[in-house]
Each structure stands twice: as C-alpha cells, then as structure tokens.
Amino acid sequence: MILSKWANGYRxxxxxxxxxxxAVVVKMGGLDMASPTDISSMIQFSVRCSVPWLYxxxxxxxxxxxxxxxxxxxxxxxxxxxxxxxxxxxxxQLTFILMMMTxxxxxxxxxxxxxxDIIVQVPGYLFLTAMTVTSFRPVRQLLSxxxxxxxxxxxxxxxxxxxxxxxxxxxxxxxDIQPIDYVYYWGGILAWGLRLWAWARARSELxxxxxxxxxxx
Amino acid sequence: MxxxxxxTGACLALFGLVGVSFGSLWAPGALQFFADHESWAQLELxxxxxxxxxxxxxxxxxxxxxxxxxxxxxxx
Numbered sequence: 001m002i003l004s005k006w007a008n009g010y011r012x013x014x015x016x017x018x019x020x021x022x023a024v025v026v027k028m029g030g031l032d033m034a035s036p037t038d039i040s041s042m043i044q045f046s047v048r049c050s051v052p053w054l055y056x057x058x059x060x061x062x063x064x065x066x067x068x069x070x071x072x073x074x075x076x077x078x079x080x081x082x083x084x085x086x087x088x089x090x091x092x093q094l095t096f097i098l099m100m101m102t103x104x105x106x107x108x109x110x111x112x113x114x115x116x117d118i119i120v121q122v123p124g125y126l127f128l129t130a131m132t133v134t135s136f137r138p139v140r141q142l143l144s145x146x147x148x149x150x151x152x153x154x155x156x157x158x159x160x161x162x163x164x165x166x167x168x169x170x171x172x173x174x175x176d177i178q179p180i181d182y183v184y185y186w187g188g189i190l191a192w193g194l195r196l197w198a199w200a201r202a203r204s205e206l207x208x209x210x211x212x213x214x215x216x217x
Numbered sequence: 218m219x220x221x222x223x224x225t226g227a228c229l230a231l232f233g234l235v236g237v238s239f240g241s242l243w244a245p246g247a248l249q250f251f252a253d254h255e256s257w258a259q260l261e262l263x264x265x266x267x268x269x270x271x272x273x274x275x276x277x278x279x280x281x282x283x284x285x286x287x288x289x290x291x292x293x
Contacts, residue, residue: 119262161266168265172244189237196273200280207284 012078016085020049024092036104036111043096050089051163051184057082058160059191062198080135086159087132094125124162127155164188219282219289226278229271236268 007015027045031038060079064072075082100108131152133139140148167185171177236243244264251261 119259165262165265168240168244172240172265173248192269196276200276203280204283207287 008074008078009081013081013084013088016053017088020085020089020092023049033099034103036100036107039096039100039104040111043093043100046089046092046096047163047166048180048184050086050093052187053082053086053089054159054163055187055191057086058156059194062194065198065202066194083131083135087128090125090128120162120165124159127151127158131155160188160192164192219285222278222285223282226275226280226282228275229278230275233268233270233272233275236271240265240268 024042024046028042031042033039033042056075057079060075060082064076066072134143134148134151143151164185167181167188170181171185247264247267248261251257251264
C-alpha cells in the first residue's frame with residue numbers, strides 16, 4: 001500500500017504542506033486579495049484544507065485499536081505528522097485572518113468578528129501552538145508524561161469541537177449550506193464516534209478480563 | 218438497577234444520535250432559547266454538543282452497567 005510505503009513522517013508532512021500551499025496560492029491567484037470578501041473566502045478555503053488532517057489525527061489511535069491493519073497502523077504511526085499537516089494548513093488561515101485584521105479592520109469588526117468566535121479561536125490557536133511545540137522532543141521533555149497527555153487530550157478535543165461545531169452552525173444556523181459542510185460535519189461525527197467506540201470496547205474488554213483490572217499479584 | 222441503568226443509557230445514546238442526525242428539528246429552537254435569555258447567551262456555544270454529550274453519557278452508562286454485570290457474575 002502506497003500510504004505505508006511512501007507517505008510517512010516528514011515526507012508525508014511536506015507532501016501535504018506543499019500541496020496545500022500550492023492549492024492556496026492557485027486559489028489566491030484567482031481572487032482579489034485587496035478585497036475583504038475574497039480574503040474571507042481564503043480563510044474558509046484554508047480551514048477546508050486543514051480539517052481532514054485534524055480528523056485523521058483525532059481518530060488515529062482508535063482506528064488502530066478497532067481495525068488493526070495497514071491504514072490503522074499508518075495513521076497511528078503518523079499521528080504526530082498528521083497534526084503537523086493540520087497546523088501548517090491552519091498557519092495559512094492565521095495569515096489570512098491577520099491580513100483581514102490589519103488591512104480591513106472595519107469590515108472584520110462589522111462582518112466577521114463575533115465575541116463567540118474569539119472565545120473559541122484564541123484558545124484554539126494557543127492549544128495548537130502548544131501541541132505543535134511540545135511534539136518536538138526537547139520541549140516535550142520539559143513536561144511530565146501526565147501533563148503532556150493532558151495537554152494533547154484536552155487540546156485535540158478542543159480543536160475537534162471548534163472545527164466540528166463550525167460545520168454544525170453552517171448546517172443548522174447560517175443556512176448557506178454547501179455539500180462540503182455535510183462531509184465535514186459527518187466526518188467529525190465519525191472521528192468522534194470511533195473514539196467513543198474504541199473507549200467502550202476497551203472498557204468492556206477490561207471488565208471481561210478481571211486479571212487486567214487487578215493487575216498481577 | 219443494572220438493567221434500568223442500561224436501558225437509560227441506551228435511550229440517552231439513541232436520543233443523542235437522533236439529535237446529531239436531525240439537528241434541524243431542535244437546533245433553531247435551542248439557539249433561540251439562549252438568544253432570548255441574555256444572561257445565558259454565551260452558553261449558546263454548548264448547544265451543538267448537547268447530543269454529543271447525551272450519546273457519550275448514554276454509552277458510558279451502558280458500559281458501566283455491563284461492567285457491574287460482569288463483576289457480579291464474577292463474584293457469584
């Protein structure tokens with residue numbers, strides 16, 4: 001399978017990052033980047049490029065425990081790099097948000113800004129930055145295993161919740177529904193459902209094996 | 218007790234899944250409710266997660282009651 005042979009580690013990261021960047025630049029070429037509405041559509045486009053990598057990273061370990069196979073192994077092995085792919089695509093989004101804020105503040109505050117968005121976006125970027133930085137060994141070593149796990153568990157749930165709820169609002173609040181909104185809404189549910197299923201199965205297996213619960217005497 | 222807990226959990230999970238699948242039936246009303254009550258307005262952020270929380274709680278109840286059942290079978 002090509003995934004397990006070629007697209008691994010930093011090679012996967014660069015493949016995705018270069019492809020995403022080319023797509024962003026090509027899309028920008030067809031738009032007027034002096035126009036706030038076009039910058040707004042680039043914000044949306046860069047998020048759409050990032051979402052699959054977040055969902056894959058979110059579900060990676062669950063996929064492996066539920067379906068031990070080459071895809072499960074690949075996604076678990078590359079979970080860190082899937083996270084980097086998400087972070088690199090989100091860097092484009094941050095770039096466009098900053099372009100909007102610096103060049104079109106009035107439009108941003110009138111048309112785009114919402115207090116609820118800020119509540120979610122700022123911690124989201126803080127989590128993403130902290131998770132990315134602590135994915136490198138020298139920084140990771142500064143945290144205990146417990147704190148690292150806590151940061152990455154809370155962080156990935158927060159990021160998933162932020163992204164998934166965006167598509168929930170697209171479907172059930174804004175009304176300007178596009179087919180991709182359904183894909184990302186149900187993709188998010190699938191990723192979360194896999195985690196729930198894996199958790200429930202692990203708990204059930206633990207209950208069925210009393211030795212595993214009590215540990216060796 | 219175990220059976221009641223399992224049934225409650227299954228119902229919660231089912232309602233949650235219905236909520237996830239048919240958001241258009243309940244979401245506008247829920248969002249309007251929070252919009253009408255200004256002091257609760259920021260709680261609007263949790264509205265999308267209500268069916269998710271219901272499903273997770275339901276699955277947790279089912280798993281817990283199965284664990285209790287397995288424990289009591291092991292003890293007897």
